[in-house]
Amino acid sequence: MAQAPGPGRQVQIAHIATQHYLKNKTRIEIANETGLSRFKVARLLDEAVSTGIVRIDIQSPSGVRLDLSVQLAERFKLDHSVVVDVPSDDEQVLQARLGSTVGDLLSEILTDDDVLGLTSGRTLSAMARSLTTLPKCGVVQLAGVAGPIQETGLEIMRRVSSLAGVRPWTIYSPLVISDAQAALGVRRQPDTAQTFDQFPRVTVAVGAVGSWQPENSQMMKNRALSEEDRTKLLERGVVAEFGATLIADSGEVIHDIDDRCIAISEEGWRAIPAVIAAAGGPSKTRAIRALLASGLIQGLVTDSATAERLLGG
Amino acid sequence: MAQAPGPGRQVQIAHIATQHYLKNKTRIEIANETGLSRFKVARLLDEAVSTGIVRIDIQSPSGVRLDLSVQLAERFKLDHSVVVDVPSDDEQVLQARLGSTVGDLLSEILTDDDVLGLTSGRTLSAMARSLTTLPKCGVVQLAGVAGPIQETGLEIMRRVSSLAGVRPWTIYSPLVISDAQAALGVRRQPDTAQTFDQFPRVTVAVGAVGSWQPENSQMMKNRALSEEDRTKLLERGVVAEFGATLIADSGEVIHDIDDRCIAISEEGWRAIPAVIAAAGGPSKTRAIRALLASGLIQGLVTDSATAERLLGG
């Protein structure tokens, strides 16, 4: 007689469920109080959940979308996943929110023993502005400045290392150089060489994501990249950049201009135990998906609309 | 360091809570998968609930307000309590809904061994109309017909006993008689006397509630009650009637016209193991409260607005 329970039974179930789930009584205590066996109480509690009388939800009291965060972490095998609601479509608001969230995450994760690696970008600028405290960890710049405005990237390094109370390892160079020969010259400069020497020591890294298709990337705007360069790379299937690492939809890394870039290499990324990307918005979803497919990252901080797109298909 | 958890810890808590509460993994299984101790997992699960990340609610998937039902039962020490949402203020809609609900409750409770006692009233008419099946229990009319329309009360008895497949014990009499002497005569009639003889056998009773203050009562309209009668009884503090049993706010039963009434007595009610009242609406709330205070009933079927008024103070 698997029919729906009548009102009396429903109230009985609700009473027992209230005692257990809301008042933390054991099944044996409830059995003693109601005259039922503990087996019967257990079955009624199971029924309370299966009929929807008891509903257990993972809520998000603090604005972090915990449900989506857990789903992303499981789907993409991430060690760190934080999804936040961002009520505005404005890209600056989004970057500010993602920046402050990844800053909060770093404050939790980092210890004095860590070495923090950073790329550049507006999301990381927002992160640097929102941070208020860091442990005394190392701070290493992982890539030259992607965009036309050098000062922004250097401001990130200045601010973060100041909070950590350490001297930063910086790169006074653009991200992309006109030719491989000149890039060799840049890498030979003592300051840059010393920073590159720090790359293997990095234990936690945070990077922004550039999108090539659709175009939303500081690197693409870099004048050392000719129109021919861009066309060729798009034809090769580039859809994302992480530092200067170029990635196709499949996750394949495309190495065509590695020798012209002043940034950590693919192998360098893969040697870092905890790599976290901070990015979101409709124009970056494809790029984020490609980055996830590359296996380069162990963490992602994004917004809920992007998370839903990533999870949906 | 009792500060709010950061985003990373919140997601960790949400992950663990998801595994336990939604995927039914034990604390030991989760400990093995995450590398944490089972004690730590237990503490994180406690924190999930205390911070509101996990929320456990008693829902009402079927229209029975289980939360209010449980609260009423606990507050007023009721064995049976069913509260339903009634979206309309119309009294007929309310009575129909309460009638069908108490019918459902009876279908659950009654067995062949029971003897069902019934008063009259529109709520019980609705109950009789909505019932589709009953066990082969006895059916006893507990009170003469309160209102001016005799046929309605008899229709309840006819229909209910037909569903039970038994011959009903009826009372062909009004509820109130002009004087005690005449009432003695009515009780001496063989059919009525035999029905009264069944009263001690009743195991489950359902009654509607009449309100005297504010006035919403079929009994008050009974022409055997003079204006002087009514005035005197109101002065004595009557606010409710149950069958013909008159009750004051305090729950005290007022016996002034017992000898003129053709109905089960207070002692008769108190001898029945399961007495259920079915009533609701703003005009009956005070009466229901008085009835609850009397200790005459072990069950109540009402609407959610009335339940909230009863619970509110």
Added chain:
DNA sequence: GTCCATTTTGCTCATATGAGCAGAGGGTAT
């Protein structure tokens, strides 16, 4: 670097719980 206070952690052992099963109970057909 040391000391102290507070918080966090892992433990023992008694109690709570669940999975699978055998027996009891209920309903329907004959």
Added chain:
DNA sequence: ATACCCTCTGCTCATATGAGCAAAATGGAC
């Protein structure tokens, strides 16, 4: 009334869990 099938119930025993406590860890003051 009896037989049969399905559902429900209470059981055993291995496993899960919690309360209270001692030890370890952490952070701040000096």
